[in-house]
Amino acid sequence: MSYRRKRNDIKSEINIVPFLDVLLVLLLIFMATAPVISQSVEVNLPEDKHSQSVSNEDKTPVILQVADVGLYKLKIDGNFVQGSSGQEALGEQEVVAYAGEAFQKDPNTLFLVAAEKDIPYEEVIKGIVLLKDAGIKNAGLMTQGK
Incomplete structure (x- = not known):
């Protein structure tokens, strides 16, 4: 009686070790590349094709x-407002004061918010909030028309 197996016997067990290794x-690989892919997303802001001149x-x-x-710049009657430091760049308190003063002179004045592409959107929202703090209920966003 030999307890040795023959080489021709079929193995009935599945070897999953190589499968687990792969x-x-x-x-x-996926864990290493996932952060790189999500950080390299490029966003192009849309341009308004149907804008109307105000x-x-x-x-x-x-x-x-x-x-x-x-930092903000406020253009009233075509001229930039000079801040307390003598520069065109205004702080938040100065924006609220000058915008509120312009709104009280003429409540029908149109207020627009403009920003370059590289400015974070959060700063644009802060600008709108500053106008709201000055008492302005309606403000528009400037776009680049084609």
């Missing part, structure tokens, strides 16, 4: 330009 390697009975709109994080 799965773990694939898992590591006419407010020949009144010049007040334009709040978001210059940088926490």
Whole structure:
């Protein structure tokens, strides 16, 4: 009686060790590349193709330009307002004060918010909130028309 198996016997067990090795390697590859893919998403802002030029009975709109994080420029009657430091860049309190003053002079004045592409959208929202704090209920966003 020989307890030795013959070489021709068929194995009935599945060897899953190589399968698990391949799965773990694939898992590591996906884990390493997933953050790189999500960080490299490029966003192109849409351009308004159906914009209409704003006419407010020949009144010049007040334009709040978001210059940088926490810095704004306010254009009233076609001229930039000078801040307390003598520069065109205004802080948040100055924007509220000057915009509120312009709104009280003429409540029908059109207010627009403008920003460059590289300005974070959060800063544009802060600009709109500043106009709201000044008592302005309606403000528009400037776009680049074609």
